[in-house]
Amino acid sequence: MNTQAGNQAKQTANEAQDSTAVRTLARFGYAANGLVHILIGVIALGVAGGGGGEADQTGALGTLAAQPGGVVVLWVCTIGLFGLALWGILEAFLVSGGDSTAEKWGSRLKEAAKAVVYAALGATALRFAMGGSSSSSQTSESASAQVLSAPGGVVLLVIAGLAVLAVGGVFVYRGASRKFLTNIAEPAGTAGRVVTWLGIVGYIAKGIVLAVLGVLIVVAAVQHDPEQAGGLDEALKTVVELPFGVALLGLVAVGLIAYGVFCFARARWPRL
Secondary structure, eight states: OHHHHHHHHHHHHHHHHHSHHHHHHHHHHHHHHHHHHHHHHHHHHHHHTTOOOOOSHHHHHHHHHTSTTHHHHHHHHHHHHHHHHHHHHHHHHTOOOSSSHHHHHHHHHHHHHHHHHHHHHHHHHHHHHTTOOOOHHHHHHHHHHHHHHSTTHHHHHHHHHHHHHHHHHHHHHHHHHTGGGGGBOOOSHHHHHHHHHHHHHHHHHHHHHHHHHHHHHHHHHHTTOGGGTOOHHHHHHHHHTSTTHHHHHHHHHHHHHHHHHHHHHHHHSBOO
């Protein structure tokens, strides 16, 4: 009975994943993710030039909400991001590759984690679409404070920081090794070469930002100071304080824009 029910559930998930509606939603989600990264990159360029702004997801979505017609775009982004989260859940449920049970569960956890990230970004976009606002830096600091106040909180926050640092390393590796090409039906000719370079630059830039964010989380844990954790905005502004920081932040900002454009290319030529 359990086997029959499991097979029926997998068949239903397969049918959902194969549907035009779900695939279209996923493509809108990739485009929405691309738009967010482009806006973050643009804000980061402004910060590198001495301007202000919150160079993270909330800053990007807030900028979008302030534009004519921005609320409509936010609603489209919300639907697309939740659609991409649904796609991730289906991917996690339908994992069949791998030589061992551990590999299968590793793949499931990876897809599930991506689904959670897209759902969280979708929820933030929904909040802005409905006229609200938020600050990811304040949210990160609040979450870090709650973790630090819990038993074993320092260890948990260090583990979280190391996990984010590891994800950053994975992004850099995927960019440098071009592993990201498995996620896109690469077009032929000049378009394919442009997409490849956008992916290389974009993945490495995002990996650097995530690595810096991971280090900040570890520092917050070690110093028992949740304000050190911050968020993506804090990570980018930390880059400015490094030697040649303004130039570095400018390069990272351009890289994030490249990643955003790559996401649009992935929406155009998806491998779903």
